Amino acid sequence: MNKPALTLSAFLASAGTMHFARPRFFRQAVPKHLPGGKPFWIKISGVAELTVAAAIAHPRTRRQGSLAAAALFVAVFPGNISMALEGLASPRATRTRKALLLARLPLQAPLVAWALRAASESQN
Secondary structure (H helix, E strand, O other), X not given: OOHHHHHHHHHHHHHHHHXXXXXXXXXXXXXXXXXXXXXXXXXXXXXXXXXXXXXXXXXXXXXXXXXXXXXXXHHOHHHHHHHHHHHHHOOOXXXXXXXXXXXXXXXXXXXXXXXXXXXXXXOO
């Protein structure tokens, strides 16, 4: 059993589901310059997270899914930066919200490391 991978799969499945259950939460994470509109990118990223979660959950595709998760975490990082910048510029954002938006940025590195660990512990 690859506990890091299965926990990562559950994490991504939860995050992917949230894109559909609470899409408004993710609006700030979509950079304004992307074509297609924010709802499109929120759905696409949710589908990507659910797809990667499913790949990680299955032993045959666990390694590839874990590597895809690492790539996904890197790919969404510009959205996290966009969200932080938008929040910092907002006069409505509290000091606490601004601090949380900034504190969230370095957390992407452990997510990438988690995905790479899950890939390295996979058998295929």
